[in-house]
Every structure is written in C-alpha cells, then in structure tokens.
Amino acid sequence: MRNKLLVWIAFLIFMQIISFLYAETVDILGMQIPLIEGAKLVKDEQEGSLKAKMVNYTVEKPLNEVVGFYQSFLETNGFRIIGGLEEGGSFNASVKRNDIQFCIRIYAQDGLTRIQFIR
Amino acid sequence: MLRKIFPAILILCLCGCATIYNPATGRKEFIFINESTEIAIGKNVATEITKKENVLEDEKLQERIEKIGKKITAVSDRSNIKYEFHVLDNKELNALSLPGGIIYIYKGMLDKLNNDELAFVIGHEVGHVAAKHAVKTIQANMAFQLVLSIAFAAMGKDTSTATNVARATNTAYNLIALGYSRKDEYLADNLAVKYMYKAHFKPQAAISALEKFKTEEGFRLKILDYFRTHPSLRDRIKLLQETIPQVISPKSDS
Numbered sequence: 001m002r003n004k005l006l007v008w009i010a011f012l013i014f015m016q017i018i019s020f021l022y023a024e025t026v027d028i029l030g031m032q033i034p035l036i037e038g039a040k041l042v043k044d045e046q047e048g049s050l051k052a053k054m055v056n057y058t059v060e061k062p063l064n065e066v067v068g069f070y071q072s073f074l075e076t077n078g079f080r081i082i083g084g085l086e087e088g089g090s091f092n093a094s095v096k097r098n099d100i101q102f103c104i105r106i107y108a109q110d111g112l113t114r115i116q117f118i119r
Numbered sequence: 120m121l122r123k124i125f126p127a128i129l130i131l132c133l134c135g136c137a138t139i140y141n142p143a144t145g146r147k148e149f150i151f152i153n154e155s156t157e158i159a160i161g162k163n164v165a166t167e168i169t170k171k172e173n174v175l176e177d178e179k180l181q182e183r184i185e186k187i188g189k190k191i192t193a194v195s196d197r198s199n200i201k202y203e204f205h206v207l208d209n210k211e212l213n214a215l216s217l218p219g220g221i222i223y224i225y226k227g228m229l230d231k232l233n234n235d236e237l238a239f240v241i242g243h244e245v246g247h248v249a250a251k252h253a254v255k256t257i258q259a260n261m262a263f264q265l266v267l268s269i270a271f272a273a274m275g276k277d278t279s280t281a282t283n284v285a286r287a288t289n290t291a292y293n294l295i296a297l298g299y300s301r302k303d304e305y306l307a308d309n310l311a312v313k314y315m316y317k318a319h320f321k322p323q324a325a326i327s328a329l330e331k332f333k334t335e336e337g338f339r340l341k342i343l344d345y346f347r348t349h350p351s352l353r354d355r356i357k358l359l360q361e362t363i364p365q366v367i368s369p370k371s372d373s
Contacts (some may be wrong), residue, residue: 028281052151052263082270083153094156094267103151118151119263 021022026055031100036061036069039115057087058112066113067091067106074104128221128243143196143249146276150251151263152270154219157254159270163284165294168223173208175226176308180206180333184224184241187320188208191242192220194317204241212335216244216255219297231331232339235324238315246310265290273357291350301350308355312366322363329356340357 025032039057042068067089074081074095083093090107102119127313138147152160156370168174175181181204202220206229207213213225228237247253257266265287272284298304312322333352 039311040160051258051261051266066158074300077166080271080274082159082274086153092153096271097265101271103153103156 026057026117028102028117029100031097033117034073036066036115042114055117057115058109059115061113062109063089063106063113066115070104070115075107139358141196142248142358143246143251144171144306148255150253150254151258152254156267156270157251158200158219159273160254160266161217161221163269163273163288164217164292164295165221167288168207168217171221174223175206175208177206179182180226180229183320184212184237187238188222188245190243190320191238191245191292191319194266195242195245195249200248202245202248212332214240214244214251215296216247216259218248218251221229222248232328235315235321236328236331238318238320239311239328241326242311242314242318242320243307245297245314246307247303249310250303250306252307253295256294256299260291260294261287273351304350305355305358308359309362312359313364316366320365325359325363326356329359 010103011039020078021054025034026032027033035057036059038061039059040054043060067085071084071093074093077097079095079097081093084091086092090105092103094103095101102117105114105118107114107116124150138149140146142147150157175368184206188202188293192198192202195218200220205221205223207223207225209225210227211225212227212231214228215223217223222241224237224244226239228240232240244357265283268284269288269291272281274287299307308325312325315325329352338345
C-alpha cells in the first residue's frame with residue numbers, strides 16, 4: 001500500500017514537471033498567452049536586466065509557422081503592435097491590449113524556433 | 120558574493136539570447152525593444168523637449184543643419200532610420216539626441232561653430248543614436264512596463280494611463296538630458312570623427328569645436344550643461360588628438 005502511494009505521488013510530481021515544461025499558456029501580467037503546440041520552456045523566467053523579465057521557449061516547428069500563429073493571435077485579440085516582421089522572417093514586436101503590454105520575439109536558432117516574451 | 124556576480128552571470132546567459140551586433144559599438148548587444156518601439160519612444164520624449172524649449176522655425180538655420188546632418192547620417196553606422204534635426208532657440212552650446220534619431224541643436228552652436236565644427240557636434244549626436252546610448256540608458260534605469268507605455272502613448276490616446284505616461288516620459292527625458300557615461304561620450308566623439316572623415320568634413324575641426332567649448336566652460340552649471348554632463352574637455356581633446364590621425368591614415372580608407 002505504501003509503495004503504491006509513493007509511486008502515485010512520484011507520478012503526480014512527474015506529471016507536474018511535464019506540464020510545467022510543456023504548459024499550454026504563459027501568464028503575462030494576468031493574461032494567458034497561448035503557447036504553440038510543442039513549445040518547451042528553455043529557461044526559468046529571469047530578469048534580462050534589473051527592470052525586465054524574460055521567458056524563453058523553443059519549438060520544433062518552422063519559423064514562419066510560429067510567426068503566423070502569434071501574428072494571428074495578436075491580431076484576433078485586438079493587440080496594438082509596434083514592429084513585427086523583420087528581415088529573415090523573424091518577428092519582433094511590442095504589443096499592448098489595455099493594461100497588458102509586453103515584447104515578443106520569434107527567431108530561428110540552432111535548428112529550432114525560439115519564442116521570447118519580455119515584460 | 121553571489122549577489123554581486125549574479126548580474127554578470129545573467130549577462131553571460133543572455134549572450135545567446137538573440138543578441139545583435141551593433142557596428143557602432145563593435146559588440147553584440149541585447150536591446151529589449153525593437154527599432155519601431157525605440158522610434159515611438161523618441162517621438163514621445165520629444166514632447167517633453169517642446170514643453171521645456173522653443174523649437175526655432177528658421178529656414179536658413181534648418182537648411183544648414185539638415186544639409187550637414189544628411190551627409191553625416193548617410194555614412195553613419197545607422198543610416199537606415201529617418202533622422203530629424205531641429206534647432207532650439209537657446210544661445211547655449213548644447214545638443215541632444217533622442218532614441219530613434221531625433222536630434223536637437225541649440226542655436227548657440229550654430230552661432231559659434233563653422234560647418235566642419237558643426238559636423239562634429241552632429242556626428243557626436245548621431246554617434247549616440249547609432250550606439251543606442253539613449254535607449255540603453257532608459258532600458259537600464261526605468262521599469263520596462265513604463266518604457267513600453269511611453270512607446271504606445273506615441274501611437275494614440277491612452278487616457279487611462281495618461282498621468283503615468285507623462286511622468287514616465289519626463290523621467291526618460293531627464294535620464295537622457297543628464298548625459299551618458301564617459302565611455303559613451305568618448306565613443307560618440309570617435310564615431311563623430313569617423314563620420315566626419317567619411318562625409319568629407321575636416322576631422323581636425325573636432326578639436327577646434329572643443330576648444331571653442333572650453334572658452335565657454337565654467338559659466339553655466341545648469342542641468343542641461345553640455346560640459347557638466349560630459350567628461351573633461353581636456354581629456355576629450357587629448358583622446359581626439361590620438362584618434363584623428365588613426366582615422367585619416369591610409370589604412371582607414373577601406
């Protein structure tokens with residue numbers, strides 16, 4: 001009985017870790033921003049400087065597909081956008097909707113597509 | 120001990136996070152905001168300038184700085200953005216550059232300097248823009264959310280946060296007006312000389328411009344004083360005397 005309980009607890013912890021790494025959304029100032037399927041957390045949320053926090057994900061999908069996903073999300077949800085598509089197909093934008101504002105950068109690196117949220 | 124080295128560790132960790140090479144500084148840098156956002160910030164901070172100073176609408180003066188400015192910016196390390204040049208109705212020897220390429224030259228400069236010397240001043244401010252000194256200063260010293268607020272306020276009315284944005288914009292302006300580090304100022308001087316040479320102005324005029332500033336030094340101690348926020352003129356002249364021969368030597372013609 002005790003062993004079964006331990007196995008069950010271990011399984012639950014394992015599932016928590018997996019769901020954390022493969023979360024479906026990321027919380028930006030109280031808004032749940034969707035993560036494209038397969039996106040994996042790269043680093044824990046960290047401060048890029050004393051004044052900004054950054055969180056990074058990677059995904060094994062083409063750059064243009066990931067960019068298209070987020071462009072569509074931002075436009076559909078009425079975000080104001082400064083910036084956007086850059087040379088080479090990467091995406092770099094400051095976005096705002098009401099009190100939710102952050103920067104999103106999508107670019108290719110080491111054969112993967114990286115998604116970076118800065119707030 | 121760990122707290123002291125942690126920022127350095129973070130900076131090292133960030134080196135792979137889409138840092139971009141800046142030809143003006145010769146380094147890979149991580150600027151959180153894109154160019155369009157930087158330009159929007161500059162436009163909004165410019166509103167603070169117009170509250171504090173009068174922009175002079177003088178065709179001749181405007182033509183003079185634009186003609187020199189166009190030549191300098193065309194050869195700068197950041198020629199892709201649209202620079203704006205304005206004359207401020209103030210007899211002080213001062214100049215100011217904002218994120219995104221808005222540059223103010225005080226009338227005092229135009230009265231006292233010849234075109235080559237003015238090219239140095241303009242080249243110095245363009246150097247600050249190319250090296251992104253203003254945006255890096257703002258980014259390092261202000262809450263990121265406030266920085267974004269300033270940019271979005273330039274896009275349109277956002278009355279719910281108007282007071283906060285106005286305060287944030289004022290803070291950003293003060294950060295820029297207080298000046299940059301000595302290292303940044305020396306870099307801007309070097310870039311100015313480089314741009315002057317490429318644009319066929321006389322790089323030696325950088326020295327004569329600073330000599331003219333020296334005669335004015337000490338008379339004013341206001342917060343926007345060009346001299347107080349900059350390293351000592353003697354040091355700048357000394358460094359330029361070493362830099363100018365390197366810029367105009369045959370090896371630099373590539």
